[in-house]
Amino acid sequence: MTDIATKGRVGTLPTLPRRTDGLSLAALLFAGFCVLCAWGATRTIAGALDHLQIARDAAWSTFFFLVVAATAALFLPAFRSWSFSRRAREALSQNNIVEARIDAAAAREWSYITFGWGAAALVLLAFASFIMANNAGVGRTFFYLPLIAEKWDLVVLAFWNNIKIFVIAEILVLIWGLVVAIARLMPGPAGQPVRLLAIAYCDVFRGLPAVLTLYLVGFGLPLSGLPDLIIPPIVGLFVNFDGMTAAQIKQYTRIPLTWYCILALTLTYGAYVAEVYRAGIESIHPSQWAASRSLGLSYLQTLRYVIVPQAVRRIMAPLLNDFIGLQKDTALVQVIGVVDGFNQSRIIASNAFNLSAVTIVAILFVLITIPQARFVDRLVERDQARMRAAS
Amino acid sequence: MAFLEIREVHKRFGPLAVLRGVDMSVNEHQVVCLIGPSGCGKSTLLRCINGLEPIQGGEIKLEGDRVSGPGVDVNRLRREVGIVFQSFNLFPHMSVIENVTLSPMKVLGFGRGEARDRAMALLSRIGLEAKANEYPDRLSGGQQQRVAIVRALAMEPKLMLLDEITSALDPELVSEVLNIVRDLASQGMTMLLATHEMGFAREVASKVCFLYDGVVHEEGPPDKIFGSPDEERTRAFLKRIIEAGRL
Ligand SMILES: Nc1ncnc2c1ncn2[C@@H]1O[C@H](COP(=O)(O)OP(=O)(O)OP(=O)(O)O)[C@@H](O)[C@H]1O
Numbered sequence: 001m002t003d004i005a006t007k008g009r010v011g012t013l014p015t016l017p018r019r020t021d022g023l024s025l026a027a028l029l030f031a032g033f034c035v036l037c038a039w040g041a042t043r044t045i046a047g048a049l050d051h052l053q054i055a056r057d058a059a060w061s062t063f064f065f066l067v068v069a070a071t072a073a074l075f076l077p078a079f080r081s082w083s084f085s086r087r088a089r090e091a092l093s094q095n096n097i098v099e100a101r102i103d104a105a106a107a108r109e110w111s112y113i114t115f116g117w118g119a120a121a122l123v124l125l126a127f128a129s130f131i132m133a134n135n136a137g138v139g140r141t142f143f144y145l146p147l148i149a150e151k152w153d154l155v156v157l158a159f160w161n162n163i164k165i166f167v168i169a170e171i172l173v174l175i176w177g178l179v180v181a182i183a184r185l186m187p188g189p190a191g192q193p194v195r196l197l198a199i200a201y202c203d204v205f206r207g208l209p210a211v212l213t214l215y216l217v218g219f220g221l222p223l224s225g226l227p228d229l230i231i232p233p234i235v236g237l238f239v240n241f242d243g244m245t246a247a248q249i250k251q252y253t254r255i256p257l258t259w260y261c262i263l264a265l266t267l268t269y270g271a272y273v274a275e276v277y278r279a280g281i282e283s284i285h286p287s288q289w290a291a292s293r294s295l296g297l298s299y300l301q302t303l304r305y306v307i308v309p310q311a312v313r314r315i316m317a318p319l320l321n322d323f324i325g326l327q328k329d330t331a332l333v334q335v336i337g338v339v340d341g342f343n344q345s346r347i348i349a350s351n352a353f354n355l356s357a358v359t360i361v362a363i364l365f366v367l368i369t370i371p372q373a374r375f376v377d378r379l380v381e382r383d384q385a386r387m388r389a390a391s
Numbered sequence: 392m393a394f395l396e397i398r399e400v401h402k403r404f405g406p407l408a409v410l411r412g413v414d415m416s417v418n419e420h421q422v423v424c425l426i427g428p429s430g431c432g433k434s435t436l437l438r439c440i441n442g443l444e445p446i447q448g449g450e451i452k453l454e455g456d457r458v459s460g461p462g463v464d465v466n467r468l469r470r471e472v473g474i475v476f477q478s479f480n481l482f483p484h485m486s487v488i489e490n491v492t493l494s495p496m497k498v499l500g501f502g503r504g505e506a507r508d509r510a511m512a513l514l515s516r517i518g519l520e521a522k523a524n525e526y527p528d529r530l531s532g533g534q535q536q537r538v539a540i541v542r543a544l545a546m547e548p549k550l551m552l553l554d555e556i557t558s559a560l561d562p563e564l565v566s567e568v569l570n571i572v573r574d575l576a577s578q579g580m581t582m583l584l585a586t587h588e589m590g591f592a593r594e595v596a597s598k599v600c601f602l603y604d605g606v607v608h609e610e611g612p613p614d615k616i617f618g619s620p621d622e623e624r625t626r627a628f629l630k631r632i633i634e635a636g637r638l
Pocket residue numbers: 404407409427428429430431432433434435436555
């Protein structure tokens with residue numbers, strides 16, 4: 001009986017915990033290295049301040065102190081790791097293997113915390129040093145506050161153009177993409193030519209660089225004279241041209257360049273979004289088609305009430321991706337001479353030999369996508385909650 | 392003349408000939424059970440009757456009207472013939488009441504209020520009126536299948552096709568679904584059902600058809616088929632079913 005028990009114990013002898021002394025020591029050294037880097041970064045910043053003849057008052061000294069102190073806080077987990085390593089060693093020497101293993105695990109955990117936060121601190125310090133290096137050369141080029149303060153309203157005003165273009169284009173893309181996707185899924189031999197057309201459209205406009213489409217549509221269409229042929233008769237229905245000079249009529253019938261941009265972007269992104277829609281529609285299980293058709297709903301009714309509503313719920317995220325792509329591509333509209341945020345900021349930049357105005361527009365582009373991402377997250381969440389929750 | 396007549400129906404999936412001359416008929420107010428080994432084409436036959444699959448030969452007649460082949464208005468056919476599937480196939484983005492009212496509103500042209508009233512009446516008949524605003528994935532399998540039956544009934548079909556409607560259900564949920572079918576049978580609904588529930592088939596069926604090798608191998612009243620079938624194949628099939636403890 002005891003024999004078997006001992007034998008059993010031999011077989012399941014707990015494995016010895018791995019030593020963690022080295023790891024804890026490394027954590028301590030790493031913390032020290034981070035503090036050194038922090039000190040170096042504050043020196044770089046101080047040098048830049050002196051060069052820019054900015055008085056280094058008490059506020060700056062406090063700031064520098066805080067930076068170094070915050071980094072020095074890394075010693076807390078590092079020391080904790082060290083003391084757990086010591087306890088693990090002692091426990092092991094007393095043959096208390098379970099205790100030793102728990103302490104070793106804690107030591108490991110605390111050293112990893114040191115490494116994780118230290119790495120983050122190093123990245124931040126490196127970024128600060130990068131901006132303040134060369135006597136704040138980078139900082140002055142990209143973040144020159146006086147210029148930003150002076151010109152931001154101009155840039156924001158021009159960026160309003162981008163917003164107008166992408167909002168209208170997105171609405172059109174949402175509709176046009178669905179039309180193309182449905183054309184592409186037309187069933188039967190009668191649908192064949194429609195399918196081929198839709199495929200050709202997608203191939204062409206997904207392949208064409210957006211900037212080329214913009215150029216071709218924005219310059220080409222007006223040059224072709226086609227708008228002059230079509231627009232005046234339409235406008236003529238609402239406006240009496242009698243007694244107007246040609247120039248006056250032109251005023252009424254000229255299509256603003258912005259609309260060519262919207263058309264070009266709709267054509268380009270319509271092709272992308274059509275593919276997204278198609279993937280969404282095809283991802284709906286055929287049994288949903290069977291169920292709907294068996295209830296007497298027609299092909300189009302099935303699409304409208306059963307398939308597309310489910311598909312749209314699945315494609316929210318990729319749809320947002322394409323929309324963000326579209327928003328960023330509004331920075332291309334300057335190729336046909338429309339003034340947008342980027343164009344405006346470049347003008348400012350070349351006048352001032354400083355890129356801070358471009359930074360503004362960069363920040364605007366990023367800022368504008370964030371609420372959309374959160375909005376889509378919320379939408380998806382709410383929809384799932386609605387489908388799950390009791391009424 | 393039979394209510395539903397199936398003559399020499401052939402159905403192929405590419406090289407695979409699933410139905411090879413199926414002959415059978417269903418009279419008004421009859422409940423006909425379709426039995427047969429897995430993969431013998433029960434679901435396929437039901438889908439062909441509903442126009443969900445085209446057939447390659449033979450014809451299907453409903454009340455004397457040919458409802459297979461080219462030129463048939465399948466949307467009209469489907470107003471008369473309801474089908475319920477093994478996997479429920481409720482619309483997950485719609486609540487129970489929306490599932491049930493969709494086709495009466497869009498196909499039959501009922502107003503919202505009227506469609507809802509009718510749907511609520513049907514739902515209360517199966518004891519699910521409290522779940523009317525619930526979404527399908529909050530319901531048990533049995534509840535979902537009962538909603539699916541009600542959804543088909545809301546079109547007031549003259550013929551119901553039921554395709555193994557209990558085989559995706561946990562055993563304790565089977566009876567609640569079968570009770571509805573029993574009710575329907577007692578109200579005189581014409582039904583054609585594919586099933587593996589032999590006990591139930593024996594109880595409700597007016598006629599049992601054994602589908603094998605692409606044809607109706609043997610048919611007759613349930614007591615005959617389950618008691619003393621003529622054909623060797625039928626006996627072998629039923630023996631396996633009994634061994635599996637399903638009869
Ligand atoms: N869409 C399809 N394409 C190709 N083959 C198919 C298709 N649908 C069914 N089949 C084949 O047809 C045969 C009959 O299938 P069916 O689903 O009708 O059988 P079943 O009798 O309903 O079987 P079960 O009792 O398992 O439901 C099977 O061999 C199946 O693989």
